[in-house]
Amino acid sequence: MREPVDLRRQRILAVVQSRGATRVSDLAAELAVSVVTLRRDVEELAREGKLRRGHGVARPVLPDTEQTAAPAAPPQADGGPVALVVPERHAYLYETLHGARTAFEEAGVRIALHIAPNAPGAEQPIVERALAEGARGLLIAPRWRSRAVEEADYAWLARLDVPAVVMERRPRRGSALHALDTVCTDHWYGIHLAVEHLTGLGHRRIVLAARDDSPTARALRSAFAGIAADHPDVDKWAIALSSPGAAPDPGSGTAEKAVEIPALLAELGATAAVLHGDVDALMLVQSLRDSGVRVPEDCSVIAYDDVVAALGSTPLTAVSPPKADVGRAAAELLLRRLGDPVPGRSGGPVRRMELLPTLEVRGSTQAPAVMSSTAPSA
Incomplete structure (x- = not known):
């Protein structure tokens, strides 16, 4: 027969008061109930002021003087991982x-x-x-x-x-x-850094080739669309999948189709590309080279992630999240x-x-060839 809730909670109080701080998982095993059930019991007893609920432990209620004097304790190394x-x-x-x-x-x-x-x-x-x-x-x-x-x-x-x-x-x-507490990179700012760097060099047509299978990828796509559409120095822009496997469901009939990035660059007349992530960017440089397109002379490339971007035969300029x-x-x-x-x-x-991320400028970006050949000397 299942033990009555009130009796089980009395046993929990007795154990905690006699032993001091006790792991919830140990209590659950001793009382032959699930950890989830034991946690609910501890929460209710803590709400009633009969014990104190820690993180993974139940503690006895301290005397008022001890409660007042005791500062908040740092997490203990033996309190569970x-x-x-x-x-x-x-x-x-x-x-x-x-x-x-x-x-x-x-x-x-x-x-x-x-x-x-x-x-x-x-x-x-x-x-x-x-x-x-x-x-x-x-x-x-x-x-x-x-x-x-x-x-x-x-x-x-x-x-x-x-x-x-x-x-x-x-x-x-x-x-x-x-x-819920969250800590993340401001990816809008990362795309902003990339676009400002490229337009500052004189690039006016830019392609973002990005994944679409993670929150980061979707944030980059959204940021680029907004920034490029509003930027006074961007004449044309496009977003494409960086590779066939870069979508959540590549086999779906409604999934975005991957395109050949070198062909898209040529069609748009683009002189620069931003790639998410590093491996796709390195592969694009190789694909462009095989097509007779030089990086950065004919096309500037910025990688997004900066995990291995610096290791290419042409070290890639990269947005580097912290x-x-x-x-x-x-x-x-x-x-x-x-x-x-x-x-x-x-x-x-x-x-x-x-x-905020930073931009690490390396050898894969420079002014477009037409601009560099006509720009006046300093």
């Missing part, structure tokens, strides 16, 4: 991961890395398992290949009962995740949440942080 969830084979986000790891290691907080396979809904069971194993916080960068997959994740992420920070993702405004800094800022924000034992108040108000 922080779960980090990132997509598989994603070099960009692995760099953000390194920044996060440094901050956690400096704080003495253990991390548990989880790699999500490239499949819709892959993150939810991974997160649920990590929480069941005692994770007290979550740092996550969901893949979100399509908007439908993204919005399907909003509900369960919003229900998490541990502090969470979403990294390099910007949930839709007004959604269930609008009030990848490691994004990870570190996200980790520091999560540590603030973990450092205050008062549920719902820890770390202050919700934060939506944006960090």
Whole structure:
């Protein structure tokens, strides 16, 4: 017969009062109930003021004098790990991961890395398992290949009962995740830097060849369309898929079709291209060379990501998001949440942080050939 709720909660109180801070996962195993059920019991007991709910632990209520004197404690190294969830084979986000790891290691907080396979809904069971194993916080960068997959994740992420920070993702405004902590790059500013650099050199016709299978890719496309359409020095512009596999569902009949970028450049009379990401940009340079188009003499190229852009035979000018800094800022924000034992108040108000990228100018951009041959000498 199932144990009555009131009796189970009395047993929880007895254990916590006798042992002090106790892991929720240990309590669940001892009482033979699920971690989810045990968390609900702890939340209700904390609401009634009978115990204190930490992150992954239940603590006894302290005497008033001790409560007043005790400052907010920093997260303890033995309080359970922080779960980090990132997509598989994603070099960009692995760099953000390194920044996060440094901050956690400096704080003495253990991390548990989880790699999500490239499949819709892959993150939810991974997160649920990590929480069941005692994770007290979550740092996550969901893949979100399509908007439908993204919005399907909003509900369960919003229900998490541990502090969470979403990294390099910007949930839709007004959604269930609008009030979740986020740290990401200002990709509008990154495209702005690229367009200003190219128009400053004299380029008037520009192509963006971008992926369409991530929130970053969709942000870049939207930013470029708005900036290019309003820019007084851009005469013509176009957006294309950077490769056939760069869409959420390449086999769909409604998916955007990939085009040959060299042919599109020739058709538009474009003298410059911005490519997301680095590998596609390096492959474009190679394709242009095979077509007899020289970079940068005949066509300037800017890569977006700057993971391997500098390693090409022609080092590529690149927009460089502050990848490691994004990870570190996200980790520091999560540590603030973990450092205050008062549920719902820890770390202050919700934060939506944006960090600005930089432009690394290398050998793949210069003034267009017509301009450079006619420009007066200084």
